[in-house]
Amino acid sequence: MNTNNTSPLFDLHGHTALITGSTRGIGLALAQGLGHAGASVIVNSRQQSAVDEAVAKLTALGIDVHGAAFDVADEASVEAAFEVFDKQALGIDVLINNAGIQHRQPMLELGLGDWNRVINTNLTAAFLVGRAAAKRMIARGKGGKIINIGSLTSEAARATVAPYTVAKGGIKMLSKAMAAEWAQFNIQANSIGPGYILTDMNQALVNNPNFDAWVKASNPAQRWGKPEELVGTAIYLASAASNYVNGQIIYVDGGWLSVL
Numbered sequence: 011m012n013t014n015n016t017s018p019l020f021d022l023h024g025h026t027a028l029i030t031g032s033t034r035g036i037g038l039a040l041a042q043g044l045g046h047a048g049a050s051v052i053v054n055s056r057q058q059s060a061v062d063e064a065v066a067k068l069t070a071l072g073i074d075v076h077g078a079a080f081d082v083a084d085e086a087s088v089e090a091a092f093e094v095f096d097k098q099a100l101g102i103d104v105l106i107n108n109a110g111i112q113h114r115q116p117m118l119e120l121g122l123g124d125w126n127r128v129i130n131t132n133l134t135a136a137f138l139v140g141r142a143a144a145k146r147m148i149a150r151g152k153g154g155k156i157i158n159i160g161s162l163t164s165e166a167a168r169a170t171v172a173p174y175t176v177a178k179g180g181i182k183m184l185s186k187a188m189a190a191e192w193a194q195f196n197i198q199a200n201s202i203g204p205g206y207i208l209t210d211m212n213q214a215l216v217n218n219p220n221f222d223a224w225v226k227a228s229n230p231a232q233r234w235g236k237p238e239e240l241v242g243t244a245i246y247l248a249s250a251a252s253n254y255v256n257g258q259i260i261y262v263d264g265g266w267l268s269v270l
């Protein structure tokens with residue numbers, strides 16, 4: 011039941027959401043935001059201790075939360091995690107493929123190992139977790155929501171982050187591929203493209219005065235984004251409000267990609 015004063019269109023009570031990479035940064039903010047909209051949430055990262063900490067934080071906020079430590083880029087770990095969800099009767103209605111890493115190096119110096127690590131974590135993992143979730147959504151016959159986290163680099167390249175750029179461009183198209191195959195099962199798959207957001211991933215850039223000045227000068231909002239500023243779009247894409255929206259990417263970037 012919707013106990014908030016918000017429209018029932020955006021109500022997530024009775025829905026379970028798995029947010030990958032949700033022990034800090036954007037993922038943790040999304041888990042908290044979906045939890046406050048009524049969802050039961052499952053938090054994830056590779057580290058059990060960080061998962062336990064996130065579970066404790068969200069529980070203290072009154073959110074119904076489960077923890078699942080697994081590596082989203084490892085097929086066997088993903089499959090094992092979903093088998094545990096099956097045993098716990100945790101049916102996932104909403105999946106946010108958020109886990110991601112960055113690696114900054116000019117392409118001429120980049121090794122295949124780092125290329126593969128970034129592509130596997132930021133793109134292949136969304137396929138692996140998305141496939142496991144969608145199989146179960148289809149079997150349960152209730153449809154579902156998949157939200158893949160892209161980036162400004164889903165649209166435009168930047169020097170020194172080639173594998174990240176390629177993975178995030180792929181994320182935009184993966185949402186469309188998921189929509190093409192799974193819309194018939196009432197699954198909506200869309201992407202969110204955040205601008206530069208203040209998280210651990212960007213701490214070195216925030217500390218670099220030249221980069222910080224460039225972010226503020228290039229972005230019409232003239233500031234970094236905050237993780238919680240992605241919550242509204244995530245609730246929209248996780249809820250009945252977006253039931254006929256599929257294969258889209260919504261940039262939450264302060265207007266960055268709209269200007270020259």
Ligand SMILES: NC(=O)c1ccc[n+]([C@@H]2O[C@H](COP(=O)([O-])OP(=O)(O)OC[C@H]3O[C@@H](n4cnc5c(N)ncnc54)[C@H](OP(=O)(O)O)[C@@H]3O)[C@@H](O)[C@H]2O)c1
Pocket residue numbers: 030031032033034035036037054055056057060080081082083107108109110111131159160161162203204205206207208209210211212
């Ligand atoms: N921050 C930005 O400006 C920005 C902008 C656009 C897009 N994004 C995207 O938003 C997402 C979150 O970014 P963030 O800035 O919040 O990053 P972050 O603060 O570095 O957090 C990343 C999270 O992902 C987890 N993770 C990393 N690799 C994983 C794996 N293989 N399996 C499971 N969990 C894993 C991390 O935990 P462990 O390391 O403990 O596993 C952590 O919980 C990423 O997809 C990123 O590309 C970020």
